[in-house]
Structure formats: structure tokens, C-alpha cells
Amino acid sequence: MARAPQVEFPGKKRQRVRMRGTKHANEDTAKRLRRNLDRLLEHPERALPELTGSVRRGWRRDPIERTMKEIDQVVQRRGDTSWLKKRMLARRGDHIAKALAGSFHAAHDVEISTVGKYQNSAFGSGSYIRRGDGKQAYLASLQNHSNVTLRMLAWEEHARRGLHFFSWSEGFVCTGRDTTPPDGWLDDVLERSRFTFTTTTVEGVTVHHTEGIDATVVANDHHDVTGYIRLVFHHGPIVAIDLDAVGTAGEKDKAFVHHLAMSMLPPILPRLVDVEARWSPKGWPSDQALPQGCIDGMDRLxxxxxxxxxxxxxxxxRLKAEVLTNLEHGLVLDDRWCDGENVDDVVEHLSELGGTEDEAVFAAAMLTARMAIGGGIIDTRGELRERDEGALLVTKGASLNAIMGALWTEHHEDGLIGLGLEGDDLAAILASVDGRPKSFGAFLRGLDDARAAARREARFPHRRGQIAGPLGLTHDLVLTGLLDGDGRAQKAACGRHDDVEEAAAAWAWLLAAERHTGQEWHFEPVARDRGGAWSTAARALIEAGKALLNEEDKVHREAFETALSNLAATMGVAAP
Structure with a gap:
């Protein structure tokens, strides 16, 4: 039956269709691909791995032997484009051989205008010519055989069956089922990395290490303050990378382990190397192993x-933080450790934080007291997160003020004892402390004055706050006026009172100290009347107190107690 007539409308233009995943080859891409294809056609063995190890399991042939046999047939007829065309479109046969036939056929093209773009997150990317029914990944791998990583992609299926491939600048080898890399592979991988390595032999062990690492420490598997990542290859060599060098990696830098893994196939490093980390804080004994918790934490990272x-x-x-967090005892401060048993050692550690000597001693005494009952973490805000076990960790950047603030509530008494306060002086200062000081520096600078004030107050039989009721209020106002000045006592006396008895006791002191003028409006008439009756005894107490301050002896002390008893009798309360 005749075909229906084809109608073409005037002005209709022929459209060129480009396959998905292809692009127009620019000049650089065309030159590079032409160079790769010419080399592939001239030296096909450069794109193929050299078999150096056993590939068989028992008596059965391995699939790679069949692959290499078919590849050999394609290589022998790489100049026959007609045969290559049939082979690259064949439904049967090895996929790598089919992709190689397509690549050979493309190598005979005079002009390269359209290319495909292959991208793989692990193996990289490359341009290639799509030809035949071969897999795109295999075509890209074979046509970019100069790419150390990408050329392994075509052999991925064989790697899944248990074979091992190693690729480097000077070679491409299949070691079969043996995981031992060929000579020259490790040296080339290290040379292509972002680190600069030095090779040292220690007692027959080859150590490749970055600058700043002692090869002897690495070979003997010791830890030190420098810190390093230790890669022990199963065939003997050791690679050590300084932790400081590792920390210089940018966000776009390829990880060293990724660079190492993608130089072999399958990229499974544990089959080839054991990766470990070694670091200990400054001050940690070199002959003492780190706790197992530190080792486990570093292994997880x-x-x-x-x-x-x-x-x-x-x-x-993160590795350093994991070690510091899992130490079981002692004090950790800015990557430094001490056992915390000697306060002087703690003071020496704190000296680098600045501050006065008294501040360092005060903080050291509190830290030592804290370590005696448990660990914890002191952050830069001056807060303590308690831990029943583990070292006491001071977060990097925390100041002396933050340390003292975190430990003040529970250990300020220990800090004062560390400064040499004891007995009545200590008791007096503790009694005068009202909450956390706003400035620890000012608080510590005022300790001398506080000690002197405490000694003066210690002359009296009773301290402020020890006697309750109206008698106690008048007694405290008398001591405040004598020790701190009448102005401060007057301010306290004119404050709000809970009942008439307290108001009367305050008015009694105001009259006795002659500080009552203009203060009548603070007090009700009943309180003023009752306080006036008590004022004579209160005045006698003030005079006895002045005499006791001027000369401390038994006579004046008894005189003050007698005056206090008389005041109690006047108020109708029991004497203390």
C-alpha cells in the first residue's frame, strides 16, 4: 500500500534535536577528549588494570577473566570500525568490553562536537562521547583513563565480587583478593594529598608524618600533647597527621580519608588500614594510659x-574535647590537666587566666574542694553543671570570675579558708556575707578591712543577729553605730518595722544616740512613748560599748553585759 503523501508547509525549518545529558563540546573539552581517545587507541593497556594477584576462588574462573578475554578481542580489532560498531551494539557480551568498543569507535571520529557529561559524587566527573549501548559510567571511565579515580568506576562490579583495585599516577593494578597495595601506591596518594609528609624509618618501621610530629612517638604508639591521627596499614607503614594540620581543613577541602579511599576499589579502608587518634592534655603523665572512655569517644569520632x-x-x-570530657579525675583547664591534689599546682594553672594572687588562691581553694566531692563542667557564664564522676572541666575561655561565681554558693567558705582565714575572723566574715559579690576583686580586696571589722565586733559578747526581739534590734543598732557609724544605724532604725515593739526599740536607740531630730514622723506616738522609756538604758549600753571598743578587758566586757541585762529588764524581756 502506498504511503500517504507528506506535506511540507512553506517556511518550515528542520529542527536539530540534542539528546538529554549531552552538550556542545567547547574547544578545551574537545582537545582533552581527543587526546584521551588517541592515547586509548594507541595504548589501550593504560586504561586497563594489571592483574597481579589471584582472582580465583577454588577451581572456578572469576568473571574478570572472561572480561579480560573479551577486552583482548576488542583491543585486537580496535582498528576495524565495522566490527566495533557491531560489538558496541551487541545484546550479549561483557559490558566493559562493549563500552571499550564504543570508545574505540569514537576515537576514529574526525571531529568532536557533542559530548556527554558524567557526574558522580564519589568518583568525580568527566566528559565522554556516547557511542553504542555501553553503560555511560563505563564509557566515561574508559575515555577518562588519565583520571586516577574515575578510571576505576568501570570495574565497580568486579570490586563488589571481592576483587581489589588500586589506582595511582604511575599505575592501575588489580591485586585480586589480596588487600596489600602495590609498591608506590601509598607514596603517590600521600604526595597528592593536601598535607606535606616526611618519611622516617624507626627500627624498621616506615613512618610518614607531617611536620611537628616525632616519628619515634608514632612508631612506639605513644600519646603526647601534640596529638596526631595514626593510620596503621596492614602491610607495615604508618601514616601520622598532626591534629593542628587536620584542623586547617576548609569546608570545600576533600577529607584525607576520602582522598585515600577513592584511590582504591572498593573504597573500604578497614580492609587496608586501622585508624586511631593519639592525644593527651598537657600535664598528663606520659606513662599513664588514657581512660577507656576517652579511647571509645575518639573511636566514635x-x-x-x-x-x-x-x-x-x-x-x-572534637577529639580533644572528647578526651577532656571523659577524664575520670583531676582538673582540666585550657587543654591542661593536673591531679588537683596540691592547691599550689592549681594556683599555677590559674595564673595564666590573669587576676590577682588572692583571686587565684581563692578560686584554687574552691576548685580543690569541689574536686574532693565530684566533678563538673564550669562554663563561660559562671554556671556549674555537676557530675558525680569525672574530672572538673573548666570550659575554654572561662575567666577567674566565672570560676569563682560557679563555685561561690557551695564553696566560698573553702575559698576563705584557703586565704588563711580561720576562727572568729572566718565566722565574722561568713556572717557578713550576703549573697554572691558583684565584684570578687573588690570583695577580696576588702577582706583586710573585713578582718579588722570582724576583730572589733568580736570584742562584744554577742554578734549582730544573734539576739531576737526588740532587745536584739536595739543591741544590733548599738553595734552598727559603734562599728559602722551612726548614719548607717540611723538608716536602719528609720526603716519599716513589723510591730510596735520593734519600732519602740529603734526609737530608743535614736534618742540614746541623739539622732532622733526630724525622724518623729517615722514612728507612731505609742512607739515613741515606749521607746522614750527605754532610751536611758539604751544610752548606758552605748557608753559601755564605747568603753569596750577603747579597751578590751574583762571589766569592760562585764560592764557591757550588765548594761545589756539592764536594758532587757527595762524592756521586760529575758537577758541573753
Whole structure:
């Protein structure tokens, strides 16, 4: 049956259709791809791995042997474009051989105008010519055989079956089922990394290490304050990377473990190397092993690093923090550790935070007292998070004020004892303390004055606040006037009172001290009348107090007690 006539409308233009995933090749891409294809056509063995190890399991042939046999057929007929065309479109046969046939066929093209773009998050990206029914990944891998990582992609299926491939600048090798890398592979991988390594041999062990690391420490598996990541390869060599160097990684820098893993296939590092971390804070005994909690914590972080879930730039800081947090005893301050048993050692640690000597001693005494009952974490805001076990950790950046503020509530008495206060002086200062000081520096500077005031108050039989009721109020006002000045006592006396008895006691002192003028409006008539009756005895108490301050002896002390008893009798209350 005749085909229906085709109608073309005037002005209709032919449209060129471009396949999805392709692009027009620019000059640089075309030149690079032409160079790769010419090399592939001339030296096809450069794109193929060299088999150096056993690939068989028992008597059965491994699939890679069949692959290499078919590849050899394609290589032998790489100049026959007709045969290559049939082979690259064949339904059967090895996929790598099919992709190689398509690549050889593309190598015979005179002009490269349209290319495909292959991208893989692990193996990288590259341009290639789509030709035949070969897998795009295999075409990109074979046509970019100069790419150390991408050229392994075509052999991924064989790697899943248990074979191991190693790729580096000078070679591409399949070691079969043996995980031992070929000579030169590790040196090339280290040279292509972002670190600069030095090779040192220690007692027959080859150690590749970055600057600042003692190769002997690495070879003997010791920890020190420098800190390093230790990669122990199963075939002997050790690679050590300084933690400070690891911490310089930027967000866009490829992780070293990723760089290392993507130089082999399958990229499973535990088959090849054991990754460990070694670091101890300054002051930790070199002959003492870290607690198991520190080791386990670092291992978890290294697993996250190898799994690319932890940024390499954060690894060093996280490793150090994990060690410090899991120490079981002592004091940790700015990556430094001490056992905390000697206050002088703690003072020496605190001296780098600035502040006065008294502040350092005061804080050290409180820290020592805290370590005696448990650990905790002191943050930069001056807050303490208590822990029943573990070291006492002072967060980096915390000041002396933050330390003293965090421990003030429970340990300020220990701090005062550390400053040498004891007995009546200590009791007097503790009695005068009302909450956390706004300025610890001012508080400590005023301790000398506080000691002198405490000694003066200690001359009296009773301290302020020890006697209750109206008698106690008048007694306290008398002591306040004698020790702190009448102005402060007057302010306290003119404050609000709970009942008439207290108001009368305050008015009695005002009359006795002659500070009552103009203060009548603060007091009700009943309170003024009753206070006036008590004022004579209150005046006698003031005079006895002045005499006791001027000369402390038994006679004047008894005279003050007698005056206090007389005042109690006048008020109708029991003498203390």
C-alpha cells in the first residue's frame, strides 16, 4: 500500500534535536577528549588494570577473566570500525568490553562536537562521547583513563565480587583478593594529598608524618600533647597527621580519608588500614594510659570522620574535647590537666587566666574542694553543671570570675579558708556575707578591712543577729553605730518595722544616740512613748560599748553585759 503523501508547509525549518545529558563540546573539552581517545587507541593497556594477584576462588574462573578475554578481542580489532560498531551494539557480551568498543569507535571520529557529561559524587566527573549501548559510567571511565579515580568506576562490579583495585599516577593494578597495595601506591596518594609528609624509618618501621610530629612517638604508639591521627596499614607503614594540620581543613577541602579511599576499589579502608587518634592534655603523665572512655569517644569520632559525616576541620577540636570530657579525675583547664591534689599546682594553672594572687588562691581553694566531692563542667557564664564522676572541666575561655561565681554558693567558705582565714575572723566574715559579690576583686580586696571589722565586733559578747526581739534590734543598732557609724544605724532604725515593739526599740536607740531630730514622723506616738522609756538604758549600753571598743578587758566586757541585762529588764524581756 502506498504511503500517504507528506506535506511540507512553506517556511518550515528542520529542527536539530540534542539528546538529554549531552552538550556542545567547547574547544578545551574537545582537545582533552581527543587526546584521551588517541592515547586509548594507541595504548589501550593504560586504561586497563594489571592483574597481579589471584582472582580465583577454588577451581572456578572469576568473571574478570572472561572480561579480560573479551577486552583482548576488542583491543585486537580496535582498528576495524565495522566490527566495533557491531560489538558496541551487541545484546550479549561483557559490558566493559562493549563500552571499550564504543570508545574505540569514537576515537576514529574526525571531529568532536557533542559530548556527554558524567557526574558522580564519589568518583568525580568527566566528559565522554556516547557511542553504542555501553553503560555511560563505563564509557566515561574508559575515555577518562588519565583520571586516577574515575578510571576505576568501570570495574565497580568486579570490586563488589571481592576483587581489589588500586589506582595511582604511575599505575592501575588489580591485586585480586589480596588487600596489600602495590609498591608506590601509598607514596603517590600521600604526595597528592593536601598535607606535606616526611618519611622516617624507626627500627624498621616506615613512618610518614607531617611536620611537628616525632616519628619515634608514632612508631612506639605513644600519646603526647601534640596529638596526631595514626593510620596503621596492614602491610607495615604508618601514616601520622598532626591534629593542628587536620584542623586547617576548609569546608570545600576533600577529607584525607576520602582522598585515600577513592584511590582504591572498593573504597573500604578497614580492609587496608586501622585508624586511631593519639592525644593527651598537657600535664598528663606520659606513662599513664588514657581512660577507656576517652579511647571509645575518639573511636566514635573517627568512625564519623571515615563515614564523611564529620567535617575534617572540626575533627581535631572534637577529639580533644572528647578526651577532656571523659577524664575520670583531676582538673582540666585550657587543654591542661593536673591531679588537683596540691592547691599550689592549681594556683599555677590559674595564673595564666590573669587576676590577682588572692583571686587565684581563692578560686584554687574552691576548685580543690569541689574536686574532693565530684566533678563538673564550669562554663563561660559562671554556671556549674555537676557530675558525680569525672574530672572538673573548666570550659575554654572561662575567666577567674566565672570560676569563682560557679563555685561561690557551695564553696566560698573553702575559698576563705584557703586565704588563711580561720576562727572568729572566718565566722565574722561568713556572717557578713550576703549573697554572691558583684565584684570578687573588690570583695577580696576588702577582706583586710573585713578582718579588722570582724576583730572589733568580736570584742562584744554577742554578734549582730544573734539576739531576737526588740532587745536584739536595739543591741544590733548599738553595734552598727559603734562599728559602722551612726548614719548607717540611723538608716536602719528609720526603716519599716513589723510591730510596735520593734519600732519602740529603734526609737530608743535614736534618742540614746541623739539622732532622733526630724525622724518623729517615722514612728507612731505609742512607739515613741515606749521607746522614750527605754532610751536611758539604751544610752548606758552605748557608753559601755564605747568603753569596750577603747579597751578590751574583762571589766569592760562585764560592764557591757550588765548594761545589756539592764536594758532587757527595762524592756521586760529575758537577758541573753
Amino acid at each position: 573517627l568512625d564519623a570522620w571515615q563515614g564523611l559525616t564529620l567535617n575534617e576541620g572540626m575533627l581535631a577540636g
